[in-house]
Amino acid sequence: MALITKKIKGTEDVLPKQSYRWQFVENIMREESRAYGFREIRTPVFEHTELFARGVGQTTDVVQKEMYTFDTKGGESVTLRPEGTAGAARAVLEHALENEGLPIKASYFVSCYRYEKPQAGRLREFHQFGIEEYGTQSPVADAEIICLAQSVLDRLGLTDVHLEINSIGCPECRAKYNQALREYFTQYREQLCDTCLSRLEKNPMRLLDCKSPEDHKIAEGAPKIIDYLCEECENHFAEVQRYLESAGVSFTVNPTIVRGLDYYTKTVFEFVTDCIGAQGTVCGGGRYDGLIEELGGKHLPSLGFAMGLERILMVMDAQGVAIPQPEPCALYIATMGDAAKVKAFSLLRQVRECGLTAETDVVGRGLRAQMKYADKIGAKYSVVLGDNEFAENKAKVKNMDSGEQTELALDDSFAEKFSVLNLTGNDAFAI
Ligand code: ATP
Numbered sequence: 001m002a003l004i005t006k007k008i009k010g011t012e013d014v015l016p017k018q019s020y021r022w023q024f025v026e027n028i029m030r031e032e033s034r035a036y037g038f039r040e041i042r043t044p045v046f047e048h049t050e051l052f053a054r055g056v057g058q059t060t061d062v063v064q065k066e067m068y069t070f071d072t073k074g075g076e077s078v079t080l081r082p083e084g085t086a087g088a089a090r091a092v093l094e095h096a097l098e099n100e101g102l103p104i105k106a107s108y109f110v111s112c113y114r115y116e117k118p119q120a121g122r123l124r125e126f127h128q129f130g131i132e133e134y135g136t137q138s139p140v141a142d143a144e145i146i147c148l149a150q151s152v153l154d155r156l157g158l159t160d161v162h163l164e165i166n167s168i169g170c171p172e173c174r175a176k177y178n179q180a181l182r183e184y185f186t187q188y189r190e191q192l193c194d195t196c197l198s199r200l201e202k203n204p205m206r207l208l209d210c211k212s213p214e215d216h217k218i219a220e221g222a223p224k225i226i227d228y229l230c231e232e233c234e235n236h237f238a239e240v241q242r243y244l245e246s247a248g249v250s251f252t253v254n255p256t257i258v259r260g261l262d263y264y265t266k267t268v269f270e271f272v273t274d275c276i277g278a279q280g281t282v283c284g285g286g287r288y289d290g291l292i293e294e295l296g297g298k299h300l301p302s303l304g305f306a307m308g309l310e311r312i313l314m315v316m317d318a319q320g321v322a323i324p325q326p327e328p329c330a331l332y333i334a335t336m337g338d339a340a341k342v343k344a345f346s347l348l349r350q351v352r353e354c355g356l357t358a359e360t361d362v363v364g365r366g367l368r369a370q371m372k373y374a375d376k377i378g379a380k381y382s383v384v385l386g387d388n389e390f391a392e393n394k395a396k397v398k399n400m401d402s403g404e405q406t407e408l409a410l411d412d413s414f415a416e417k418f419s420v421l422n423l424t425g426n427d428a429f430a431i
């Protein structure tokens with residue numbers, strides 16, 4: 001029985017009294033995405049396991065250790081999405097969106113599932129806002145999505161979040177670099193963890209973001225990708241920086257950023273902060289020019305980022321950023337007697353049609369208790385409908401703060417007149 005009232009480890013509930021904080025953040029993300037010309041894509045929460053194995057990369061932590069994978073009754077292996085990029089890329093391919101013109105620009109909100117050790121800022125179900133753009137090689141696009149992420153963080157009122165960028169080159173520069181990494185790490189063979197040892201041959205760059213402290217130390221002295229970039233990658237990286245500078249976005253080049261997923265090429269970036277402890281990366285992204293080909297499509301250079309919503313909210317909390325409370329109930333109609341109740345029901349409907357929040361008693365409280373409840377929910381105005389009001393077809397609407405009363409007719413004009421009163425405090429309609 002106890003299991004029924006316990007959520008699964010590493011998951012969180014957002015309760016009605018907290019959800020306005022999420023909505024505030026999501027609304028800003030929606031508005032900024034629109035300003036940059038992105039439209040929302042929605043993809044399923046589960047996909048064929050093969051998609052993530054190919055799209056995220058066989059040698060990543062996500063695929064090797066963190067996926068929620070299960071067989072369906074039909075014997076198919078499916079996986080709960082650990083991130084949003086692979087599903088979006090699959091949808092682009094499946095619907096041949098490149099035929100509708102390039103670039104393809106999509107934004108998303110997704111829940112993600114990773115079997116990680118739960119701790120502050122690290123959950124098993126978490127949420128991301130992300131951007132995907134397909135069909136552009138231009139460094140302008142890299143700079144543009146970075147600007148978008150920066151605009152979101154600025155509008156949320158976050159400070160002390162720093163942008164760090166790097167380039168991890170293309171497959172050509174990477175071949176030379178991987179060789180240099182193999183040579184470097186081979187000297188430390190004895191000290192490396194098992195996971196790193198197994199990746200040394202196939203994908204030595206993964207060793208650079210190993211979370212074990214000993215390996216991390218060794219990784220600090222490793223050769224830097226930036227010294228191995230080919231001319232094209234070097235120019236691309238310089239251009240990205242030029243555009244960022246022109247838009248007044250500050251950044252530092254951090255040659256150790258390689259990102260946790262296999263598909264990145266050229267630009268990679270992270271927004272990081274010190275204010276929420278160890279899990280300080282609130283946004284990560286970059287370019288993944290080989291992804292669509294990896295999934296069986298044509299060459300379609302792409303890029304994107306993902307922001308962790310829980311981490312963003314943690315930073316807002318830590319920095320004491322004020323989130324505007326939602327509008328409280330505009331009108332509470334307290335009722336006495338059956339006829340008044342029915343009348344209230346139709347008035348409420350009209351008030352709500354004006355876009356206002358209006359409530360009445362649905363638990364059978366007496367009048368005093370109804371007024372106490374109106375106070376508790378912070379109703380701005382209240383009105384009592386009893387036999388008298390019903391008979392005279394008018395009632396006193398009371399401003400709960402000032403106690404001021406305005407008499408309004410209980411006819412078809414009520415909702416509109418109440419709207420004006422609520423908006424302006426103007427009682428010109430009073431009778
Ligand atoms: P980390 O290095 O923290 O494990 P990552 O490289 O695995 O992050 P991405 O796959 O790039 O993360 O996901 C983008 C963003 O999603 C991260 O920057 C972070 O804000 C958020 N995120 C990733 N994993 C989790 C998690 N387990 N719980 C909460 N948020 C997460």
Ligand code: MG
Nearest residue numbers: 061062116260
């Ligand atoms: Mg991770």
